[in-house]
Amino acid sequence: MTRAAIIVCWVMAIGLALFLIAPLLVIAAASFSPTPVFDLPLTGASTRWYGKIGRLDGFWPSLLLSLEIALFSTAISLVCGTLAAIAIARGKLPGANVFATALVSPLMxxxxxxxxxxxQGFRAVGFTAPWATLLVAHLVITLPYVARTMISGLARFDFTLIEAARTLGCTYPGSVLRVMVPALAPSFLIAGIFSFLASFDNYPVSIFLADVRTKTLPIRMLQYIEEAPDPTLAALSTLILAGTVILLFVSDRVVGLHRMAGTSD
Amino acid sequence: MTEAALSAPVASPKVDRERLTAIGFVLPSFVIIAGVFALPLVLLLGVSFVDANGLTFANYKRLLGAPYYLWVIWNSLRLGLLTTLIAFLISYPAAFALARARGPLRSLLLATLFLPLAASVIVKAFAWTILLRSDGIVNETLIALGIIEDPIRMIFTETALIVGAVNIFLPFMILPIYAIVAQLDSRYAEAAATLGASPVVTFFRVILPLTLPGIIAGVALAFSLSVSAYVVPTLLIGEKYPTLATTIAKAYLLAREPGFGAAAGVVLLAIAIAVVALSARLSREPK
Known part of the structure; x- marks a missing residue:
C-alpha cells in the first residue's frame, strides 16, 4: 500500500474508534452530573443518581423479567442450537445446508x-400469557446466535477424535465430555453471551407481547426516556454498560476477542 | 469394486439409525424455526390481505397508492442507504488499519468495536440525544472551535438520525470486512506491483475483488438492520420522519389496524428478503 493510503486507513480507524466509543463515555460522564440536566463537561460529581435507579417506576419487576427471559431463552437455545449444529456438522442430515440457512435467517x-x-400467531392459537409468549418469542431471537456460532465452531472440530478416545478405552459419554466439550467451550461461551445480550436488549419483538404489568427493561427504559430523561437513566445505562464490559472482559480472558471477529489467528 | 458399492445396501440399519439421530437432534430447533418463525410470517402475509370486510387488497392499495406512504417507504430506504453508504466509506479503510494492528493496539481497537456492539441500542440512542442537544457537547465543541457562532439545532433532524444510525450499525459493517481483510495475502498485491500495476490498478483489480465477500456481507447486514430500525428514528427524529417500522408500530400499538400494519410489515420483509437473496447471489458468483 502507498504511504498516503496507509495514513488514510489509520485516520479512519482511529476516528471510528473514537466515534464508536463516544456515546458510551458520554453516558458514563452524564451519570455523575451534579444537576438534573446533563451539564457536560462536568462541573462537579455526584453519585446520587445511582441511588435513585431503584426508585424508578416499575424498575425491579422489569429488570427481573428481562433477566429471567434472557437466561431461560439462552439456556434453551444453547441446548437446541448445539444439538442442531452437531447434526449439521456430522453431515448425516438430508438438506443440512438449507436448514443451517433457515436457522440463522431470523438474524436478517x-x-x-x-x-x-x-x-398475530400467538393470538390465533389463544396463547396470550405475557411471560410465556415473551420466552417463546425470545427463542427465535437467541437461537440464530447460538446456531451461527456453534455451526462455525463445530466445522473446525474433528469428530474422529471421539472415536480415537473410545479406541483408547474411554466410554462414549466420557469421550464426549472429555474431548468434545472442552474443544467447544469457547464457542459455547461466545454463543451464550451474544444470545443473552440479544434477548436482554430486545425491544422490537417484546413491545408487541408485553402488557401493562409485564414490561421488559428495554420497554421501560424507552418509556423513561420519552417521559422524563434525567441522569438516573444515564446511571442505569452506565450500570448495564459496566455489566457488559465485565462480560466481554471475562470472555476475552477465556477465549480472546479476535476469535469473535471470525479470524482464526 | 468401489468403496461406495461395498457399503451398499443404502438402507442399512446403521445409516438409518444415524439419520434418525440427526433428525432427532435438529427436531427442537426445527419446531422453533417452523412454529415460531416461519408459520407466523405466513400468517402475517394472510392478515395483510384482510380487513373489516373480509379478503381485500385495500391494505396494499392504501400503502402503495398514497403519496404519503410512498414517502414513508422512501424514508426507510433513504435511512438504510445513507447509513450503509457512510458506514462503508468509514469501515473499508479502517478495516485495513485494523488488520495491520498488532498486540495491545489491536486488542484496544477490537474492544472499541465489540463494546458498542454488545451495548444496548436504547442506551446508545439515548447518549446521542444528550450529545446532540443544542446545549450538548457537539454544539459547544463546534462553538469553542469557532466553526459555528450559535448552537445549531441537531436533535430531531435527519443529520442526528443518520449520525446515530451510522454509529449504531457501523460494527455490523466493519466486522465482516475486517474478517476478510485480515486473511488477505499481501503477496497478491506485491505480485501485481511486480508485474507493473500501479497502486490504483492493484486496488481496483486485486484488493477490491478479493475483499468483495466481506463488503457484500457487511452491506447486507448494515442495510437490512438500518432500513428496519425502530428505536433510532423514534428517539433521534420522531414523528416528522415516519418510516415503515414506525408505521407498523403505530398501526398495531395505537391505531389497531392489524391488516394495514401487516401489509407494511410484508413490504419491509420483502425488502429484507430481497437484500438477503441479492447478497447470497452476489457472493456465489465466480470472480
Whole structure:
C-alpha cells in the first residue's frame, strides 16, 4: 500500500474508534452530573443518581423479567442450537445446508415484523400469557446466535477424535465430555453471551407481547426516556454498560476477542 | 469394486439409525424455526390481505397508492442507504488499519468495536440525544472551535438520525470486512506491483475483488438492520420522519389496524428478503 493510503486507513480507524466509543463515555460522564440536566463537561460529581435507579417506576419487576427471559431463552437455545449444529456438522442430515440457512435467517429479518407476526400467531392459537409468549418469542431471537456460532465452531472440530478416545478405552459419554466439550467451550461461551445480550436488549419483538404489568427493561427504559430523561437513566445505562464490559472482559480472558471477529489467528 | 458399492445396501440399519439421530437432534430447533418463525410470517402475509370486510387488497392499495406512504417507504430506504453508504466509506479503510494492528493496539481497537456492539441500542440512542442537544457537547465543541457562532439545532433532524444510525450499525459493517481483510495475502498485491500495476490498478483489480465477500456481507447486514430500525428514528427524529417500522408500530400499538400494519410489515420483509437473496447471489458468483 502507498504511504498516503496507509495514513488514510489509520485516520479512519482511529476516528471510528473514537466515534464508536463516544456515546458510551458520554453516558458514563452524564451519570455523575451534579444537576438534573446533563451539564457536560462536568462541573462537579455526584453519585446520587445511582441511588435513585431503584426508585424508578416499575424498575425491579422489569429488570427481573428481562433477566429471567434472557437466561431461560439462552439456556434453551444453547441446548437446541448445539444439538442442531452437531447434526449439521456430522453431515448425516438430508438438506443440512438449507436448514443451517433457515436457522440463522431470523438474524436478517426486521425485528418489528417478527414481533407483529408473533403477536398475530400467538393470538390465533389463544396463547396470550405475557411471560410465556415473551420466552417463546425470545427463542427465535437467541437461537440464530447460538446456531451461527456453534455451526462455525463445530466445522473446525474433528469428530474422529471421539472415536480415537473410545479406541483408547474411554466410554462414549466420557469421550464426549472429555474431548468434545472442552474443544467447544469457547464457542459455547461466545454463543451464550451474544444470545443473552440479544434477548436482554430486545425491544422490537417484546413491545408487541408485553402488557401493562409485564414490561421488559428495554420497554421501560424507552418509556423513561420519552417521559422524563434525567441522569438516573444515564446511571442505569452506565450500570448495564459496566455489566457488559465485565462480560466481554471475562470472555476475552477465556477465549480472546479476535476469535469473535471470525479470524482464526 | 468401489468403496461406495461395498457399503451398499443404502438402507442399512446403521445409516438409518444415524439419520434418525440427526433428525432427532435438529427436531427442537426445527419446531422453533417452523412454529415460531416461519408459520407466523405466513400468517402475517394472510392478515395483510384482510380487513373489516373480509379478503381485500385495500391494505396494499392504501400503502402503495398514497403519496404519503410512498414517502414513508422512501424514508426507510433513504435511512438504510445513507447509513450503509457512510458506514462503508468509514469501515473499508479502517478495516485495513485494523488488520495491520498488532498486540495491545489491536486488542484496544477490537474492544472499541465489540463494546458498542454488545451495548444496548436504547442506551446508545439515548447518549446521542444528550450529545446532540443544542446545549450538548457537539454544539459547544463546534462553538469553542469557532466553526459555528450559535448552537445549531441537531436533535430531531435527519443529520442526528443518520449520525446515530451510522454509529449504531457501523460494527455490523466493519466486522465482516475486517474478517476478510485480515486473511488477505499481501503477496497478491506485491505480485501485481511486480508485474507493473500501479497502486490504483492493484486496488481496483486485486484488493477490491478479493475483499468483495466481506463488503457484500457487511452491506447486507448494515442495510437490512438500518432500513428496519425502530428505536433510532423514534428517539433521534420522531414523528416528522415516519418510516415503515414506525408505521407498523403505530398501526398495531395505537391505531389497531392489524391488516394495514401487516401489509407494511410484508413490504419491509420483502425488502429484507430481497437484500438477503441479492447478497447470497452476489457472493456465489465466480470472480
Amino acid at each position: 429479518m426486521p425485528g418489528l415484523v417478527l414481533g407483529i407476526a408473533l403477536l
